[in-house]
Amino acid sequence: MADEKHHIIPHKTLLMVLGVLIVLTLLSVAITQIELARWSGAAALLLAGIKSTLVLLIFMHLKYDMRIFKVMVGLIIALVVVVMVVTMLDYFFR
Amino acid sequence: MSAHAHRDDIGSKLGMWLFIFTELLLFGGLFITYAVYRYMHPEAFHLASQELDVPIGTINTIILLISSATIAMSITAIQQHKKKLTLVLIAATILLAAVFLVNKYFEWGAKIEHGIFPGSAYLDQLGYGDVLFFGLYFFMTGLHAFHIVIGMVLLGFIFYYVKTDRLKPDNFQLLENGGLYWHLVDLIWIFLFPLFYLIA
Numbered sequence: 169m170a171d172e173k174h175h176i177i178p179h180k181t182l183l184m185v186l187g188v189l190i191v192l193t194l195l196s197v198a199i200t201q202i203e204l205a206r207w208s209g210a211a212a213l214l215l216a217g218i219k220s221t222l223v224l225l226i227f228m229h230l231k232y233d234m235r236i237f238k239v240m241v242g243l244i245i246a247l248v249v250v251v252m253v254v255t256m257l258d259y260f261f262r
Numbered sequence: 263m264s265a266h267a268h269r270d271d272i273g274s275k276l277g278m279w280l281f282i283f284t285e286l287l288l289f290g291g292l293f294i295t296y297a298v299y300r301y302m303h304p305e306a307f308h309l310a311s312q313e314l315d316v317p318i319g320t321i322n323t324i325i326l327l328i329s330s331a332t333i334a335m336s337i338t339a340i341q342q343h344k345k346k347l348t349l350v351l352i353a354a355t356i357l358l359a360a361v362f363l364v365n366k367y368f369e370w371g372a373k374i375e376h377g378i379f380p381g382s383a384y385l386d387q388l389g390y391g392d393v394l395f396f397g398l399y400f401f402m403t404g405l406h407a408f409h410i411v412i413g414m415v416l417l418g419f420i421f422y423y424v425k426t427d428r429l430k431p432d433n434f435q436l437l438e439n440g441g442l443y444w445h446l447v448d449l450i451w452i453f454l455f456p457l458f459y460l461i462a
Contacts, residue, residue, distance in 0.1 A: 176341045177337075177338055179335050179339075182331050182334050182335050183331065186330075186331035189331075193323050193327065193455075194320070196456055197316065197320050200460040209456075209460070212460045213453075213457075216452050220449050223330065223445055223449055223452070224445075227330055227331070227441075227448075228441075229438075236276075237275075237279060240283070245286075247287075248293075251290070251294060252293070255298060260301075
């Protein structure tokens with residue numbers, strides 16, 4: 169295990185990810201400033217989802233980590249989503 | 263020291279992730295609270311959200327994203343035996359965190375000057391929806407800012423350890439864990455920003 173080679177992410181990759189993250193941020197600001205879209209809020213959240221996936225996979229190194237880390241993170245996110253959906257269903261059908 | 267020091271990098275990282283999960287559940291609960299109150303007071307949340315300063319929010323988002331990239335780059339740098347660059351990148355991260363907090367100070371200051379703060383007479387006049395929106399705004403961004411302060415202290419220690427060679431190219435798990443914590447702070451802000459500033 170000690171011999172396991174540690175994956176090194178090149179600076180270029182990290183800077184490219186940063187560029188994409190900034191573009192997505194500006195994009196989410198732009199779409200919510202246009203008043204026409206009633207789905208702009210949902211779009212902003214979708215973009216936030218894409219951004220957080222990038223941060224988790226590249227910055228937080230999950231893409232290159234052991235499988236157990238990916239599985240655990242996936243389960244925790246699923247747990248939060250399930251609790252959120254169940255809570256909202258409760259309020260919608262009250 | 264003759265004895266071989268015990269070290270378990272994977273266990274250390276696992277422990278850090280378990281801590282991060284508790285943080286995700288903490289903020290997850292707050293996001294659910296936000297979702298419920300927003301559902302119950304859609305108009306008030308819509309109008310109150312317009313009070314927030316989108317340019318400052320956007321700038322702070324970009325500052326945090328850059329700081330996330332710099333700390334990730336420092337982990338690459340230490341593995342490439344570039345100690346000086348590692349130190350510069352950690353220092354840059356701490357500096358960007360400080361800039362974020364300064365912006366936050368002016369942002370909160372402007373709100374408080376307008377009489378918008380939890381328990382203020384002005385806010386009470388506006389009704390439940392506004393009280394809830396700004397209550398959540400101050401609590402969630404405040405808790406997030408508190409995490410920034412803790413992150414700065416943590417990265418400060420890590421900077422010192424790298425400088426004094428306690429963290430080295432073959433032993434840098436603490437830097438990686440500090441990085442994970444810092445990305446978590448960024449991750450939370452990625453959702454706070456659209457929910458409070460953009461969805462108006």
